[in-house]
Amino acid sequence: MESAKPKCSGKRSNGEPCTKWPMKGQRVCNTHGGSSPQAKAAAERRLRTANAEQAVVTFGLPREVDPRDALLEEVYRAAGVVDFLRDQVQKLTADEVVWGKAEEVEKQAGEFPGIDVTHKASVNVWVELYARERKHLVDVCKAAIQAGIEERKVRVAEQQGALLAGVIKAILGDLDLTPEQAARVPEVVPRHLRAVA
Known part of the structure; x- marks a missing residue:
């Protein structure tokens, strides 16, 4: 199978393309200047850039995040990994x-x-990964519970509920309802809110 890696970009003395492979991180081989200090420095820069780009793809860029949100994200991510590994197992x-x-x-x-x-008796790597990730999921769930994530979610939901109730009360106040319409508010509003909950 022929490699997709390009050959040296230099030319031979007869004008034909060089058939040698370029030195690591370079576009030219040793014969066409790959050993020169400036070529080595350029290669080093290219390799560092390529490694950094790969790290961004693999690990992502740093970002500011609330530790509780990060913990909750890890719970969701770990649950997804466990589901994937269970399918493989x-x-x-x-x-x-x-x-x-x-x-x-x-x-x-x-x-x-x-x-x-060589074949031998040992636990399949998918099974090992599945067991390891299940333990990780349990650990992050414990950490999330200890950090009060569920309690925080309840508080946020309560705050949103109070905010929504205030908005509805203000809207109803601005509508200048008749006494008959106002009497129906306790029945109508909760019914519609339950429909979207």
């Missing part, structure tokens, strides 16, 4: 749960070149 056969490929070695030389595969 459920696809395994009973034998695959405790028996599988432990090592694969490619031998180029010797009397019998090829690939040696």
